[in-house]
Amino acid sequence: MWVAVKRLILGVVLILFASSVLLISDWQHRVAPAKPIPHVALFQFASRPILDEAARGLVDGLSERGYVQDKTILIQKYNSENDLPTANNIAKAIIDSDAKMVLTLTTPCLQAMASVNRDGKLIHVFGTVTDPFASGVGLNRNNSLNRPKHLVGIGTFQPVKESFNLAWKFFPHLKIVGNIRCPAEACSLECTKLAREVCREMGIELLEVTVDNSVDVLEAARSLVSRGAQALWVGGDNVVELALSSVIKAAREAKIPVFTNAPGTVAMGVLFGLGADYYEVGKAQGFLAADVLDGRDPASIPINNVIPKKLTINLDVLRSLRDPWHIPDDVMKSAAEVVGCQPHLKPINKASSRPVSRKLFGHNYKICFLNYTESTFVEDAVEGIHEEFDALGFVEGRDYTLRISNAQGDMPTLMTMIDGAVSEKIDLIMVSSTPALQAVACRVHDRPVVFGNIASPILAGVATSDAQHQANLTGVSTLSDFDGMARLVRECLPHARRAGTLFVPSELNSVFNRDLLTVALKNVGIELKSVSVSSSSDVLDAAISLTEQDVDALCQVNSSILDASFSAIAQAAQTSKTPLFAFTSGLVERSGGAVGLSRDYIQGGRDMVMLVVRILNGEDPAHIPIEIISTTILVVNLKNADLCGLRVPDSVLKRADRVIER
């Protein structure tokens, strides 16, 4: 027995040694032993972008101060989905729960919570409230310390005056501004009161209408337009903000701009939003909550107005306006975010030059790029990633660290690679190729993932549609431009009736591609014949049999086996004088194809970075739809075209990105 144990010692010692080496490499990622975890309720009124932002800031603010969700603090989230009776029920439920603190976002939540919490069972920290003193919960404007002892928080009065100043700066002849509000909203009324004062000083006439619910907003907005409003302004009004697209619609019809006090609304078509950066507001509330959790007496903290200003501008709106609105450069520079392109600046096939919020710099985000096996596509994508980071002004080592890992085609190593990335506290994972994506999707749920070089995320099982996908991941798909190809074939061969392709039944993507191409070609009146191939040695025979089926063109879909033996297809095409189209530019440049319409894999890398930046900027990957690579490359090889009997029309030659001469 002892001999047997002795034999095992070496192995056991080596395993223990290797394990401890791994653990020691991981030493700095240890966390302090857990204390009893405080329970906290987070109560939000509705799911609007600014409230989600604030909630996110709140959670981040708490975690910055050491209260990390599910680890050192338990945050139970409640959302009344814009329904006041529900909000009251939730408030009661929170009182009965074992939470010892409640954090509320918005005035209705503050009011609902304060009314059931009169005897101070819970400490109540409120935020995202325009004017807490007007909300009737027992706060005194003149002496903020004279209030219920369990109630503390921050106010965020919208920068109404600054918004009107800015609007006037953009259009000095501004005389009439329209405003819609819901009379039931206390904060909205406060904003409007201030606006009336500001407008009187500036000599602007403020037209007001009130609505009872969001359905009436469109009519109300149109009535303002017909009364001659030169711009519409929406203050901090929950009801109107929910129907903001109606306001924008009415404004667009009249070619006038809308401006708001909510910076998050510019993407919807608002000219500018000057308001609080609600992420920062949430963070401030989180810090306050952390102070109280640390033991500070809530009654001793004054209630302050916290307003981290944030300006966002949408340049696309500017172009369609009736009046000459103009945005000075200095204002542009001060904007945190600019949506839309300036007319003179059109990035084609170039790294994007969209400005990036400055707050992203200097964090040294740890990003890793995981990949299953080497290929030219991956190398292109990596090139694009570096280019785009450079173009956006990110400096490697200061703003981000990108580590590239490659499993060299070995599945178990892929898993170890992913575990390594997770234990190294990587901020964001970029992943390329289907197996790597699937492994990441299975193992990683707690940090964002951006994928690329995936033909179909749906087939990979990580998404059910472009918008519906696993919550922590989004990315760029390389799906071929089938409609573009169909138009291209039609343009080159106006009389074509039938086209052919080979496909590999065992390759998921190959079958998928063939089916999509069939539909696209049918739309331009071309029938697609397909012949199946099981291995690369059958390719030549299959291609010859295809050309004998009276096809006017070969239009070869992507497939890893067929791409590798593309020369055989080209040989068959040239023998039978059948024009050969391909979906990969390399196949046209090197392997005998005549015309290629390919996704630009370098651009795919750049697109991945754009998604990375959006996520680092605070967007939730769950809400970012999966994109397709944004540019395609048209390549024409005149030598190959001659060989397979194709006369490429001038119109195609003119717009080709690359032409390989005879």
Place this chain on the structure above:
Amino acid sequence: MNLLLGSLTIGFILSLLALGVYVSFRIFNFADITTDGSITLGAATAAILIVKGVHPLWATLIAAGAGYMAGTLTGILHTRFNIHALLSGILVMTALYSVNLHVMGRSNVPLLSEKTLATYAEQVGTRWANGEVFNVLGWEVAARDAAVLIFSIIIILLVSIGLLIFFRTNLGTAMRATGDNPQMIRALGVNTGNMIVVGLGLANGLVALSGALLAQYQGFADVQMGIGMVVWGLASVIIGEALVHASQLGLTIIGAVMGSILFRLLVAIALRWGLNPNDLKLVTAAFVFAALVLPRILNVFRKQKAETSDA
């Protein structure tokens, strides 16, 4: 800590592969390349059955059964048709590539939203740990990772003990004798051909079991996942032998398991130290080399020491 747990889990799951290779390569002296195909066969069978709604436990067992069939096929090609051992393995492995495609109906089956043995283990783990994470010596450990690791350790324990008992039965002894001394065992009236067929079946059953578990752990089955696996299995077995340096059955089985775990740990260290991605395979090769040579050097030292002390 995640990395350690993850690589231990993969080490344990792949130690089933190592045990399979141990049975064919060491007990029968049969270099069986079927492994590359049967690990994927196990993964594919389990994955497609789980997607079709079969309970993952049954799916895993049926996958092992499918591996057994593949192994017996190699055995029959070798013993009944007198095809060279390597070639019969190559034939079955090649054929399995197409079979696997047919089994899955395509090249890749995702299991991300299915209930697998791994998700069951995760559920149990979260219930026991009473939360998503718990703390070990200051490291945060995800309960699901720990549960999956414990679950795979239990399976390996069961399988190893089962193997040990099996190879001590009359049938098992006859099998071992078939590898060691076929003439002797034939003289005793045992049909060595049948022994090889059953033995290879057993070996590939283990390999397919490993594949089925791997697919459930990594969340998908892919037609390419088996490529090169036989090499890692062989490496684990040989590292294990170098470690225990013994010929007793129990020790060699433990050796194979330890070899597989040590091998995955070394790969994890190489990855953790952030080496140039292109050097990964080179470094793994160097590790295997070191693991093989070190024990021998240690032995030489030991002998010298013994000699000097004798003198």
